[in-house]
Amino acid sequence: MNEERLTFFGYFRNIYTAVKSSAIGMWITFRYVWGKKPVTIEYPEVREVLPENTRSRLYNDVLNCISCNMCAISCPVDCIYISSVPRPKDLDIPKCDDGTPKRQVLTQYVIDTALCCYCGLCTTVCPTECLTHTEDYEFSQYEVEDMKYDYLTDDLIAWRDRLVKA
Ligand code: SF4
């Protein structure tokens, strides 16, 4: 008989405990949700305004690059590939916007963004400040090989021009 009473009261105690703990949980949730602004946005219609010092996709204004290799040397993951040749002696030496002479002809400037950790070291050491981080974060690819960007190709130059106009 006693065992039967215990089972009977235990049944209702369990229901009481379940309802009580659910109410406490809902109250905690309610306190954190009520009156708070939503933290989600309707991407891609709405886009986050990123901070000015955002370090996203790298942009090399190759017209102002002197092929000094400083960026590649400073890169901790060796993901910058540069090639250049000396400018023929009989040709005039052009200058960057800041007046630095361009004694080398840049023949390759590739960054493997699949390896890049966006540390910013390469942009810090660049003497002509032609290498900068942008706020562009929409450059995913289906193949990891396609994450290598050659800054001398037409599509990268077009991307750079779009970015400058924006
Ligand atoms: S941001 Fe860092 S990891 Fe990326 S290319 Fe520059 S130095 Fe290398």
Ligand code: SF4
């Ligand atoms: S550090 Fe700047 S100027 Fe030198 S190779 Fe790199 S991007 Fe060009």
